[in-house]
Amino acid sequence: MPNQKFQPESLMMSYGHHSGMARGAVKAPIYQVSTFTFETAEQGKDFFELAYGLREPVNGEAPGMIYSRLNNPNLEILEKRLCLWDEAEDSAVFASGMAAISTTVFEFLKPGDVLLYSSPLYGGTVHFITEVLTRFGIQVVPFYYDQQPEAILRQLKANNQAHRVAMIYIETPANPTNTLIDIEAMSALAKELSSKGRQVLTVVDNTYMGPLWQHPLQLGADLVLYSATKYIGGHSDVIAGAVLGSHELIARIKVLRTFFGSMASPYDAWLLTRSLETLKLRMEKQTRNAQRVARFLQHHPMVERVHYLGLLTESDGQQYRIYGRQCSAPGAMLAFDIRGGEKEAFTFLNNLELVKLAVSLGSTESLAEHPATMTHAGIPGGILAEMGISEKLVRLSVGVENVRDLIADIGLALEKAAEVREAEVLA
Numbered sequence: 351m352p353n354q355k356f357q358p359e360s361l362m363m364s365y366g367h368h369s370g371m372a373r374g375a376v377k378a379p380i381y382q383v384s385t386f387t388f389e390t391a392e393q394g395k396d397f398f399e400l401a402y403g404l405r406e407p408v409n410g411e412a413p414g415m416i417y418s419r420l421n422n423p424n425l426e427i428l429e430k431r432l433c434l435w436d437e438a439e440d441s442a443v444f445a446s447g448m449a450a451i452s453t454t455v456f457e458f459l460k461p462g463d464v465l466l467y468s469s470p471l472y473g474g475t476v477h478f479i480t481e482v483l484t485r486f487g488i489q490v491v492p493f494y495y496d497q498q499p500e501a502i503l504r505q506l507k508a509n510n511q512a513h514r515v516a517m518i519y520i521e522t523p524a525n526p527t528n529t530l531i532d533i534e535a536m537s538a539l540a541k542e543l544s545s546k547g548r549q550v551l552t553v554v555d556n557t558y559m560g561p562l563w564q565h566p567l568q569l570g571a572d573l574v575l576y577s578a579t580k581y582i583g584g585h586s587d588v589i590a591g592a593v594l595g596s597h598e599l600i601a602r603i604k605v606l607r608t609f610f611g612s613m614a615s616p617y618d619a620w621l622l623t624r625s626l627e628t629l630k631l632r633m634e635k636q637t638r639n640a641q642r643v644a645r646f647l648q649h650h651p652m653v654e655r656v657h658y659l660g661l662l663t664e665s666d667g668q669q670y671r672i673y674g675r676q677c678s679a680p681g682a683m684l685a686f687d688i689r690g691g692e693k694e695a696f697t698f699l700n701n702l703e704l705v706k707l708a709v710s711l712g713s714t715e716s717l718a719e720h721p722a723t724m725t726h727a728g729i730p731g732g733i734l735a736e737m738g739i740s741e742k743l744v745r746l747s748v749g750v751e752n753v754r755d756l757i758a759d760i761g762l763a764l765e766k767a768a769e770v771r772e773a774e775v776l777a
């Protein structure tokens with residue numbers, strides 16, 4: 351854990367860089383280079399031994415720069431800063447969220463292993479798990495938010511899979527309905543499934559909440575993953591990913607990253623360090639805006655139901671209790687069921703002016719989309735319905751705009767949808 355006397359938001363402007371490293375530059379320059387010179391051949395040998403895990407680092411020694419597929423100052427600074435929010439020992443950054451996910455999963459799974467995963471998951475992750483991992487002899491087993499760990503364990507035992515589980519992969523809150531999985535309970539299940547010399551890892555995709563409003567490592571998870579394309583990047587101008595955890599686990603992932611070549615570029619890493627400076631400001635403002643938008647939608651006659659963590663109440667039972675234990679704020683992602691169907695949903699989306707019609711999330715600008723025909727279009731209809739994704743569902747990622755403008759824009763588009771609905775009902 352970094353020795354920190356200041357809060358992460360105070361350290362985001364400088365941590366991991368000092369001006370002596372770069373001729374007094376207050377911010378780190380972009381090290382747009384592929385390779386680094388060694389002072390001597392002995393030094394080159396020494397750097398490689400550390401990078402390839404042939405020897406242990408001595409007293410927290412930093413790895414020497416070799417080649418930008420292995421390491422680069424911009425990646426290193428970004429990796430140090432990312433650790434602060436989650437109080438992680440180490441992190442690795444990638445060219446995309448999917449690169450972070452696939453490299454991490456491949457490092458810890460082998461043929462014959464079982465991967466237990468929460469459903470729903472991000473569509474790209476579902477495809478990777480069900481279409482790619484299964485080609486390598488890995489068995490994949492989904493579980494749902496309303497299944498208790500005891501029931502999952504019974505099912506694994508009945509199918510003679512319990513002793514082969516190597517990883518529990520969780521995404522919570524789930525995209526797009528915001529359903530929650532209990533990270534502590536699933537980490538406890540992973541411990542129960544572990545045996546001597548065989549550690550079952552709990553891995554959490556924290557993209558929806560992190561790194562601010564939920565800290566899976568503190569709840570018992572071994573690794574936390576991010577699509578840094580979303581809140582961490584936050585400006586819809588970078589695709590990147592990250593994984594955080596112990597020195598030991600991240601060192602293994604970094605070795606595989608070297609051979610997959612799935613690291614982030616120096617320029618993207620530099621853009622992300624710039625984004626981190628305003629991460630807390632952005633996420634706080636986005637959350638405040640989302641709370642206001644959710645309350646507006648909740649009372650609108652064209653809205654049947656709002657899926658937003660900030661609207662959970664005691665009557666939501668276990669979901670409410672998990673939220674209280676696991677998250678410190680409701681975030682800026684919400685979804686709602688519009689009255690009507692696809693036609694009303696599309697009319698709403700086509701009449702937004704300030705809010706942009708696009709996939710992705712967590713950025714400064716507000717975005718809206720239709721999960722059933724866009725982000726989740728690849729999922730079979732039956733499963734979509736099970737997940738609560740109907741043609742009425744619209745997903746919103748709330749940005750930093752003036753909230754009165756956002757509500758006015760959303761209100762006008764809902765009125766257009768109401769006109770279409772009225773015409774339909776009359777016809």
Ligand SMILES: *Cc1c(COP(=O)(O)O)cnc(C)c1O
Pocket residue numbers: 446447448449472474475521525555557558576577578579580589590591
């Ligand atoms: C976007 C996203 C991903 C994939 O990240 P990319 O940066 O697009 O590769 C993974 N998980 C979640 C929850 C996401 O929203």
